[in-house]
Amino acid sequence: MLHHIEINVSNLKEALSFWQWFLADLGYELYQTWEDGQSWKYGETYLVIAQTQPQFLDAPYHRGQVGLNHLAFHAKSRAHVDDMTIKLRARGATILYEDRHPYAGGPAYYAVFFEGPDRMKLELVAPEGELLEYD
Numbered sequence: 808m809l810h811h812i813e814i815n816v817s818n819l820k821e822a823l824s825f826w827q828w829f830l831a832d833l834g835y836e837l838y839q840t841w842e843d844g845q846s847w848k849y850g851e852t853y854l855v856i857a858q859t860q861p862q863f864l865d866a867p868y869h870r871g872q873v874g875l876n877h878l879a880f881h882a883k884s885r886a887h888v889d890d891m892t893i894k895l896r897a898r899g900a901t902i903l904y905e906d907r908h909p910y911a912g913g914p915a916y917y918a919v920f921f922e923g924p925d926r927m928k929l930e931l932v933a934p935e936g937e938l939l940e941y942d
Contacts, residue, residue: 811846812878813855814927817864819843822924825898826856829923832891833880833931868925877920877928885909885917885933892919903928 816822823845827837830847838848844857870876882888888909895902903920904911912918917933 809852811853811855813857815857815859815863815868816924817859817867818924819856819858822856825900825924826854828894830854832894868927870926870928875927877930879918879930879932882918882931882933888917888919888931888933891931895919895921901926 814822826845826847830849833849835847835849835854838846838853840846844855846853846855848854868874882891892902892909901922902908903922909917909919911920912930912932915935918930920928920930923929
C-alpha cells in the first residue's frame, strides 16, 4: 500500500484547477492546504501537489526521462471511464492513443489515457470484472 505520492508542478494554480475536480470525482477528499501545495486523501493514501521551487523550473517534466512515467487510477466502472473521457475532452485535455481508445491497453483493458498538468501521463482504468461482463 502506498502512503503518499508527491508531484511537483510548474504552475500550482493551473495544476490545482485540474487535480481538484479530477480527484474529487474519484472520491478523494481535500486533506491539507498550504501556500505552495495541497494534498488529497483516499483511504490511507494521499496525493500531494506542490509548486516546484523556482531554481528547478528550467528542467521540465517528461515521462520518457528517468523517474515517474505515469499514474493510473481506478475507475468505478466503464461508464465512469466514458464519463471522465467526456469531461476531459470538454476541459481540452489531450487524450492519448485516441485511435485505440478505450482499448489502448489491449482488448481486455478499458481505460482512458490522457495528459494532465505538465503533460504528465495519467490513466483511468475500469474494473477488470466489469470487462468480462460487457466484452
